[in-house]
Amino acid sequence: MRGGERGVAVRLEGLSKRFVHGAKGEVAAVSDVSLEIPPGTLMTLLGPSGCGKTTCLRMVAGFVVPEAGRIWIGDRDVTGLAANHRNIGFVFQNYALFPHLTVFENVAYGLRVKKRPAPEIVERVRRVLALVGLSGYDSQFPNQLSGGEQQRVALARVIVVEPAVLLFDEPLSNLDAKLRIQMRAEIQRLQRALAITTLYVTHDQEEAMAISDRVAVMRRGALLQVGTPHELYYAPRSLFVAQFIGRANLVPAVIGTATAEGVALTVLGEVCPVPAPEWPVAPGMRVRALVRPEAVGLARAGTRAGIPGKVMEALFLGEKSEYAVEVAGGERLTVTTSDPALADLRPGDAVTLTLRGELIRLFPEGRE
Amino acid sequence: MVLWAALALFVCYPLARVVTEAFHGEAGFSLGAVGAVLGHWANRQALWNSLVLATLVGVGGTALGFAFALAVVRARLGRVVTFLLDAVTVLPLISPPFVSAIAIIFSFGPRGFLTYHLLGLSGVQIYGLTGTLLSEVLTYFPLAYLTLRGVLASLDPNLEDMALSLGAGRGHIFRTVTLPLTVPGLANSFLLCFAASLADFATPLILAGQRYPVLPTQAYLQITGLYDFHGGAALSLVLLGPALVVFLLQRYWVGRRVFVTVTGRAGPRGERPRLGALARSVLIAVCGLTALLILYFYALIFVASIVRALGANHALTAAHYRVVVTTGWKAVRDTLIIALIGMPLGGLYGVALGYLVTRTEAAGRRWMEFVALMNYALPGTIVGIGYLLAFNRPPLVLTGTAAIIIACYVFRYSPAGIRATVALLQQIDQALEEASTSLGASRLVTFRRVVLPLVLPAFLAGLAVVFIRSMTAISATIFLVSVNWTLLTVRILEAITELELGTASAFAMLVIALVYAMLTLLGWGLRRLRTREAGAVASLLEA
Numbered sequence: 044m045r046g047g048e049r050g051v052a053v054r055l056e057g058l059s060k061r062f063v064h065g066a067k068g069e070v071a072a073v074s075d076v077s078l079e080i081p082p083g084t085l086m087t088l089l090g091p092s093g094c095g096k097t098t099c100l101r102m103v104a105g106f107v108v109p110e111a112g113r114i115w116i117g118d119r120d121v122t123g124l125a126a127n128h129r130n131i132g133f134v135f136q137n138y139a140l141f142p143h144l145t146v147f148e149n150v151a152y153g154l155r156v157k158k159r160p161a162p163e164i165v166e167r168v169r170r171v172l173a174l175v176g177l178s179g180y181d182s183q184f185p186n187q188l189s190g191g192e193q194q195r196v197a198l199a200r201v202i203v204v205e206p207a208v209l210l211f212d213e214p215l216s217n218l219d220a221k222l223r224i225q226m227r228a229e230i231q232r233l234q235r236a237l238a239i240t241t242l243y244v245t246h247d248q249e250e251a252m253a254i255s256d257r258v259a260v261m262r263r264g265a266l267l268q269v270g271t272p273h274e275l276y277y278a279p280r281s282l283f284v285a286q287f288i289g290r291a292n293l294v295p296a297v298i299g300t301a302t303a304e305g306v307a308l309t310v311l312g313e314v315c316p317v318p319a320p321e322w323p324v325a326p327g328m329r330v331r332a333l334v335r336p337e338a339v340g341l342a343r344a345g346t347r348a349g350i351p352g353k354v355m356e357a358l359f360l361g362e363k364s365e366y367a368v369e370v371a372g373g374e375r376l377t378v379t380t381s382d383p384a385l386a387d388l389r390p391g392d393a394v395t396l397t398l399r400g401e402l403i404r405l406f407p408e409g410r411e
Numbered sequence: 412m413v414l415w416a417a418l419a420l421f422v423c424y425p426l427a428r429v430v431t432e433a434f435h436g437e438a439g440f441s442l443g444a445v446g447a448v449l450g451h452w453a454n455r456q457a458l459w460n461s462l463v464l465a466t467l468v469g470v471g472g473t474a475l476g477f478a479f480a481l482a483v484v485r486a487r488l489g490r491v492v493t494f495l496l497d498a499v500t501v502l503p504l505i506s507p508p509f510v511s512a513i514a515i516i517f518s519f520g521p522r523g524f525l526t527y528h529l530l531g532l533s534g535v536q537i538y539g540l541t542g543t544l545l546s547e548v549l550t551y552f553p554l555a556y557l558t559l560r561g562v563l564a565s566l567d568p569n570l571e572d573m574a575l576s577l578g579a580g581r582g583h584i585f586r587t588v589t590l591p592l593t594v595p596g597l598a599n600s601f602l603l604c605f606a607a608s609l610a611d612f613a614t615p616l617i618l619a620g621q622r623y624p625v626l627p628t629q630a631y632l633q634i635t636g637l638y639d640f641h642g643g644a645a646l647s648l649v650l651l652g653p654a655l656v657v658f659l660l661q662r663y664w665v666g667r668r669v670f671v672t673v674t675g676r677a678g679p680r681g682e683r684p685r686l687g688a689l690a691r692s693v694l695i696a697v698c699g700l701t702a703l704l705i706l707y708f709y710a711l712i713f714v715a716s717i718v719r720a721l722g723a724n725h726a727l728t729a730a731h732y733r734v735v736v737t738t739g740w741k742a743v744r745d746t747l748i749i750a751l752i753g754m755p756l757g758g759l760y761g762v763a764l765g766y767l768v769t770r771t772e773a774a775g776r777r778w779m780e781f782v783a784l785m786n787y788a789l790p791g792t793i794v795g796i797g798y799l800l801a802f803n804r805p806p807l808v809l810t811g812t813a814a815i816i817i818a819c820y821v822f823r824y825s826p827a828g829i830r831a832t833v834a835l836l837q838q839i840d841q842a843l844e845e846a847s848t849s850l851g852a853s854r855l856v857t858f859r860r861v862v863l864p865l866v867l868p869a870f871l872a873g874l875a876v877v878f879i880r881s882m883t884a885i886s887a888t889i890f891l892v893s894v895n896w897t898l899l900t901v902r903i904l905e906a907i908t909e910l911e912l913g914t915a916s917a918f919a920m921l922v923i924a925l926v927y928a929m930l931t932l933l934g935w936g937l938r939r940l941r942t943r944e945a946g947a948v949a950s951l952l953e954a
Contacts, residue, residue, distance in 0.1 A: 104845075104849055105848075106845050106848075106849075125848075126845070126848045127849070127850075127851050127852055127853055128851075129849075130851075131849055132849070132850075133845065133846065133849040135845070135846060136842075137840060137842060139842035139845070139846040141843060141846075141847075141861060142865070143864045143865055152847070152850055152852075152860075153850035153851055156847075156850055156851045156852040156856060156860075157851055200850070201849075204850060204851065
């Protein structure tokens with residue numbers, strides 16, 4: 044592999060694309076998306092199905108021609124360039140391995156197309172197959188491989204040509220849960236080792252959080268927020284992002300006193316100090332509070348002061364337990380705990396909840 | 412563009428010529444000829460006879476095909492028996508159309524081996540509806556078998572397990588789950604057998620005779636006997652009606668339904684449901700007897716080809732084969748030349764059209780596919796008469812050449828290759844081509860290195876069908892042979908009409924041997940390609 048070089052930046056500028064839909068007429072698949080992927084990093088496009096993330100990816104690959112906007116790979120404008128001249132590696136959802144070629148020939152395909160000398164091809168293919176842990180599989184055919192092995196071949200096939208950019212289209216969605224986690228770590232390891240700038244598409248927020256340097260959340264063709272997984276989880280800028288990433292309780296609340304440092308919030312009948320939001324607030328204002336499950340402390344009723352509630356549903360998940368708790372006024376909160384002493388709560392049990400105000404985020408009432 | 416021109420010239424133009432000829436009276440356009448044809452009671456009778464025969468063959472062929480399919484898919488017969496049943500059912504598909512007809516005459520005719528010699532009956536009347544029906548059912552039931560075996564094999568056993576777990580009995584499940592899911596397949600089989608019978612020209616010519624006139628033979632006699640092109644065209648046009656109805660039904664009604672349960676990705680599969688003991692025994696008896704009858708027919712043909720005169724003089728002789736290699740040799744050579752030229756042309760045409768239809772945005776590609784497939788569905792009589800009318804005079808005179816026969820075969824029998832290519836390409840994810848592009852390959856390189864190898868099985872299937880049909884078809888090309896170029900099947904027919912049944916049998920054996928050799932060769936080629944469906948001769952013919 045190329046040592047030293049740290050990849051190139053990829054820049055999308057104002058990309059737009061409309062499709063003609065049979066029933067709905069013309070639909071904007073992607074509208075005015077701008078995004079910069081720093082050299083050597085892994086950026087994920089995350090969003091529900093139909094949000095335009097795959098269309099974006101395919102525009103970068105050159106399979107779809109944008110109606111407006113430009114695509115830059117490094118300092119090269121590739122907007123009008125054919126897919127076979129872009130020097131990208133595309134990993135397909137169903138791997139798209141050539142069924143009539145052996146593992147070796149699949150991996151060698153890009154090198155043969157580029158007419159590399161035979162000894163070099165053998166050498167590079169062997170090296171890449173070793174890298175993905177498939178030494179000795181040379182003469183197997185794709186249909187003789189397991190899903191995970193096929194995935195590795197698909198990876199090897201693109202990294203062997205040393206592309207400037209790696210593109211992944213939901214590469215793990217055909218694998219079972221355990222294998223998905225394993226392959227996810229492997230993709231991350233390879234991407235870090237090779238430092239190839241990568242755009243990764245998935246609808247699975249957990250996968251996005253685990254694998255990405257940065258995540259771009261999309262919805263209805265538009266980019267909502269770009270940030271590190273940490274930023275998106277703890278500082279979502281919209282309710283959509285808050286709800287799409289992680290678990291979220293949204294609770295009605297009222298602003299009490301407000302200063303630059305913080306706000307005294309009346310929530311679930313308690314007054315709780317929380318950080319001030321970025322937007323202006325005034326006393327008496329109705330807001331919505333984002334309360335992550337881990338921002339709620341759980342105890343049996345009577346053991347400490349707090350908000351009284353009743354367990355409505357109990358879900359034992361092994362290393363943690365998840366409860367739906369109803370409080371006065373009928374609000375329901377999802378609460379998790381990893382305390383084994385609280386693993387045996389049953390529906391109907393009375394509990395006490397406490398809030399960690401520093402983890403609560405505020406959103407204006409009535410806006411998404 | 413080139414393909415469009417070819418289709419227009421070799422499919423649309425001849426068909427249009429049939430129509431104009433039929434409606435062309437003394438004073439321009441007239442319904443006279445068609446009216447006259449329909450006015451004649453014998454022709455009305457022929458139309459009625461054709462429809463009755465086709466319906467009976469449709470029902471009989473589908474029933475027998477269903478029995479075979481059930482036996483093979485459900486009765487746990489073991490590999491050897493299944494292989495034998497497959498081999499037996501393939502025989503009628505690769506034989507010239509007269510084999511069962513000759514065998515039936517040998518067995519049940521006035522001096523029939525079974526009726527006269529074995530049972531001592533005389534005056535048994537096999538000519539007419541009975542004999543024709545028997546022969547056509549035995550010849551065409553494999554079409555139903557291949558269709559229904561596919562349908563039954565792809566039924567998700569989980570559905571029947573589900574019904575079982577809900578407390579339904581075996582018979583009840585068969586009636587309420589299995590049969591309804593098979594209905595599209597049954598309908599398709601019926602239509603296939605119906606269309607085949609409707610178009611069949613050879614069997615009625617030999618077995619139906621004057622007692623049971625049908626349309627294709629009437630049209631043939633009108634032209635070759637009376638040189639009445641008007642009447643012939645009009646008669647074949649009458650045939651066009653039901654044939655088109657069947658084609659449209661198949662394409663737009665059955666076609667939409669057939670694949671409903673064929674998802675390709677069923678859950679984990681349970682064991683195939685078993686049959687009850689009684690049902691199993693009945694099925695095995697029916698299939699066994701049918702298979703034995705077919706084998707007996709072919710054995711009879713073989714014996715007939717090596718004895719002086721079957722039924723009269725059983726002295727061994729090579730005389731019949733001597734005829735084949737002497738006076739008959741021209742027909743053998745002509746047929747082989749035509750088949751070998753037509754084969755690659757037909758194969759390429761099939762793949763090219765299939766690719767165009769599925770993978771490009773070419774204008775009118777749906778219509779292109781429709782026109783191409785329609786030519787396959789039309790009875791050969793219409794196509795033959797159309798070619799005769801179209802290429803007998805300028806702008807393009809081809810009558811008497813090999814080209815007219817080759818063109819007829821290429822355009823008539825390549826649709827199998829087209830359908831195989833379309834089916835294969837639909838299974839091939841577009842992502843494969845994108846993967847190749849993103850790895851730096853140009854369109855041309857992608858086509859050569861990815862698409863072409865993947866559609867090779869379809870190409871071979873196309874080759875096989877064109878070859879088989881070139882060796883065995885007669886209904887269209889009987890109008891196109893000449894002194895210069897003749898065909899084996901026509902030669903067989905001549906031998907039969909001159910009552911040289913031994914010679915006819917020898918020719919038939921030769922055709923079967925040649926076709927079998929070619930299929931073995933292509934099957935070997937397919938296996939070398941390591942595709943899943945490799946090898947099975949039958950799968951070549953399903954398309």
